[in-house]
Each structure stands twice: as C-alpha cells, then as structure tokens.
Amino acid sequence: MLALRLARGTHPLVLLRRLFVAAAAAGTGFLVLGALGHAAAHPDAAGDSLARLLWCAVPLAATTQLAVSVARTDPAARLQRGMTAAGLGPLRLTLLAATSTALSCLLGILLSLAAFLSLRSNLGGISAGAGAGSPSVDAGLLGAGHPVPLVGALMLLSVIPLTAATATAFSLRPRTEPGALDLALPAATAAPSGLPWGVALTAAGLAIEAYTSPAAGTPGGLLPLPGRLFVSPPGVLIGWALAAFGLVLAGPGLVYLSGQLLCAGRPGALRLLSGRVLQEESHRLGRPIGVLCAVASAGYAATAVYEAAPSRPLGPFTAVGATVILACVSASALTAAWESRTARAHTTAALRRLGASASVFHRATALRTLALLLVLGPLTWTVAEMATLPLVR
Known part of the structure; x- marks a missing residue:
C-alpha cells in the first residue's frame, strides 16, 4: 500500500x-x-x-x-x-x-x-479462427x-x-562501508580492476568462436537465432557469450581509460574536469555502457549473419526481442548517466558558486561523450567484425 x-x-x-x-x-x-x-x-x-x-x-x-x-x-x-x-x-x-x-x-x-x-x-470468448479473414500465420x-x-x-x-x-x-541492499557517512572524505578514483580480465574473456570468446565455427559453405553453417538454437554449434554460442561478458566486465576500466586519456599531457581546466568525472564515475557508468557495447556488437554481427542468409528472414518475435533488448540497454545507460549527474549535484553547485557558466558544463559533457565514443566505438566495431568473420567467410 x-x-x-x-x-x-x-x-x-x-x-x-x-x-x-x-x-x-x-x-x-x-x-x-x-x-x-x-x-x-x-x-x-x-x-x-x-x-x-x-x-x-x-x-x-x-x-x-x-x-x-x-x-x-x-x-x-x-x-x-x-x-x-x-x-x-x-x-x-x-x-x-x-x-x-x-x-x-x-x-x-x-x-x-x-x-x-x-x-x-x-x-x-471469441474462438480462434472464427474470422474468415484471420491470417494463418497467427495460428x-x-x-x-x-x-x-x-x-x-x-x-x-x-x-x-x-x-x-x-x-x-x-x-540496493544496505551496506556498511568505511567513511560512507563522512561527506568530508574525497571521492575515490581508484582504477577498476576488471579491464585485463574483460579483455582476456573477450579474446577467449572470439578464439572459441573461430575454432568451433563451421567451415565455409557447410549447409546450416550460419548462426541461427531464436527458434533454431539447438542446430547452432555450441562453441559459437559460448564464444559469443564470453565475448559479450568480457565487454561488460571491461566496461568500467574502459570508461576509466577514457578519463585518463582526457587528463593526459598538460590538460586545461575543461579536459581535467571531464577526465576526473569519467574516472570517478567509471564504476557507476562502466557496466551499463559495457552492456550497451556488447549488445551493439552482437546486433552488428547478427545483422551481418542474416544478410549472408537471405533465406532466413527475421521473424516478428526476433524483432520484438531485439527491440526490447536495445531499448532496455539504451535506457539503462541513460539512467546511469542521470544517476551520475545527480551524484555530482553538490560539486556542480560549488562550481557554479565559483563562477562556472552553464556552457562549461555543456562542453564538458560533450567532451566526455566524444572521449567515450573514440575509445568504445572502434573497440565495439572490432569485436563485432572479428565475431562475424568466422560465420560469413
């Protein structure tokens, strides 16, 4: 109630x-x-x-x-x-x-x-098939x-x-962390530890997929999606799963690396502010962004596989499932970004009192977005291409 x-x-x-x-x-x-x-x-x-x-x-x-x-x-x-x-x-x-x-x-x-x-x-209480014009595909x-x-x-x-x-x-379970109630303590910017493991899992998944994928020209060699799971090579599915999990695990480390690249050299105030925000929020933003990269990579690979097999059109349930997945992971990433913005409310208010204009925050947001795209975009495309090559060669 x-x-x-x-x-x-x-x-x-x-x-x-x-x-x-x-x-x-x-x-x-x-x-x-x-x-x-x-x-x-x-x-x-x-x-x-x-x-x-x-x-x-x-x-x-x-x-x-x-x-x-x-x-x-x-x-x-x-x-x-x-x-x-x-x-x-x-x-x-x-x-x-x-x-x-x-x-x-x-x-x-x-x-x-x-x-x-x-x-x-x-x-x-209308019986199925009562209508004369009811499509047979629904049955x-x-x-x-x-x-x-x-x-x-x-x-x-x-x-x-x-x-x-x-x-x-x-x-959301209650946690007792040292210094959690002291607002005077500085925010921790320790680097996430999952980047090497994520890279290793992604590489292992791609290697398993390449090793177990059928040879070119073999009937049924392309990876079928919903409805034909059991005729798929198990190694291909395991490889895809490992590669996707590796991207998710490496997400926080990749976000932290984007912040380090922004702070490299002799950064100005804008680059330093943007990089520090990415480093501090890498634990909060990393996993949702990693999931988004994994889904984008899998979607690219699945699209390439289906284009190579035009006789297997996408069904309505596959379209519904893909829409649900893409919408959910995109909304999760946006929600994590909103949570990060809410967590920085006190810092933003302090900077405004010091004279920072609204355009500074807008440029910092654009710079963070650009850094993430430059780091995560090529990596996602590379993983998708490497996952696709054994299936459509």
Whole structure:
C-alpha cells in the first residue's frame, strides 16, 4: 500500500521510468507467452519450443538491468529525513524498492497477457479462427486454436517480476562501508580492476568462436537465432557469450581509460574536469555502457549473419526481442548517466558558486561523450567484425 501511495505522489519523470520498466516487462512477457503458444501448437517440436523459451532469457536480463537502474535512481529508495523515525530504515526501503519494481513488472505482464489473448482471438470468448479473414500465420506463431495452460503461463510470467525484484533488492541492499557517512572524505578514483580480465574473456570468446565455427559453405553453417538454437554449434554460442561478458566486465576500466586519456599531457581546466568525472564515475557508468557495447556488437554481427542468409528472414518475435533488448540497454545507460549527474549535484553547485557558466558544463559533457565514443566505438566495431568473420567467410 505504501508503494502505491508513493507512486501517486512521485515526479512525472519517475513515473515515466517506471512505465518504461512496465513496457519492457510487457515485451518480455509477450515473448514468453509466444514460446508457450508455439509449444501448445506444436507438441512434436519440443526442442524448438524450448529454444524459443531459452532465448527469452536475454530480454529478461535486459529488463532486469533496466529495473535495477530505475530503482537506483528512484527517490523513494533513498533514506530520507524522517523515514527512520517512521520505522522505514535502510532494509525496509530496500524492500519498498523491490515491491515497486515488482508492481511495475506485474503491470507489464498483465498487459502482455491481455495482448496475447486478444491476438489469439480468445479475449471475450471469441474462438480462434472464427474470422474468415484471420491470417494463418497467427495460428503458427501464437498457437491460436490450441489451449494454453493458464497455470503454466502464470508461473512462467511470474519469473519476470520475481527476477527483477530480487535483483533490485540485491543491488540496493544496505551496506556498511568505511567513511560512507563522512561527506568530508574525497571521492575515490581508484582504477577498476576488471579491464585485463574483460579483455582476456573477450579474446577467449572470439578464439572459441573461430575454432568451433563451421567451415565455409557447410549447409546450416550460419548462426541461427531464436527458434533454431539447438542446430547452432555450441562453441559459437559460448564464444559469443564470453565475448559479450568480457565487454561488460571491461566496461568500467574502459570508461576509466577514457578519463585518463582526457587528463593526459598538460590538460586545461575543461579536459581535467571531464577526465576526473569519467574516472570517478567509471564504476557507476562502466557496466551499463559495457552492456550497451556488447549488445551493439552482437546486433552488428547478427545483422551481418542474416544478410549472408537471405533465406532466413527475421521473424516478428526476433524483432520484438531485439527491440526490447536495445531499448532496455539504451535506457539503462541513460539512467546511469542521470544517476551520475545527480551524484555530482553538490560539486556542480560549488562550481557554479565559483563562477562556472552553464556552457562549461555543456562542453564538458560533450567532451566526455566524444572521449567515450573514440575509445568504445572502434573497440565495439572490432569485436563485432572479428565475431562475424568466422560465420560469413
């Protein structure tokens, strides 16, 4: 009840972010229901149906990341004055944030269930295939005309809010850190330690993919996406996963390296300010930006693979899944940038009191963005090209 009351009084921008989480959960829920409908319509193709369900794990991970990013920037999740006196300590605020996340995802899966039933022409008791002009492709994609177990559908859909709420609670769990309450201590600018491991994992993933990919000209040698997972070489999938995880792990170190490059030599005030911000915020910005680079690399490679096999067009569920993933990782990166800006509010106010103009902050933001693009752009393109070469050569 308290989560609902706080939702009614929150800022419209906060509500918009929560609605975006609901939309992402709706897209993921629709993919899960589509896999279930395919299983109901094709009982003999259990492997294909299981592959569709397993591919839903990627949109689920993207939705969970977005939910955690939104919860971290939610004002209700922070310990505010008077909350402790009212019995809402750090632990209960964490539970409140997890509950709010679960409610947002619950709204999304209810919307996906309503859309799924409507498209199957089951909403309101209309039988499937009753319309003379109903397209036959819907029967194959959504399993129209075949009963879907409601209990099984609800159990599968419940995974979405439970996963998002659990990840939110784990991310916002109370921590006791030395000096966390002393605002007089300077911010730590220690370099993240994951860059060498991330580079090693990415290189290992690309090597595994190149070694296990089929030879050129072999039928079925190109990597199939949702619906044909089990005919893919396992090494290719493992290589892609390792390369993507390596980019995510190396994200904070790459952001820190971008800040070091800005501060190299004899930097002026603008370069020094931009570089120090990237170094201090590398732990907060690195992982979402690393995920964005990994998704961009995988998207580039998948597009190249499908262009080399025009007989395998992208299906609607693949398009929905790709849209959910791209939207979630982009929104997560933007949310992390907003969180970083909020964390620097006191420093920004102090610089304004010292006479810094608004144009200085705008130029510093543009310089940070340019540095990230110059460091991460070529690296992402190189990883994508190296991941694609063994599959389309």
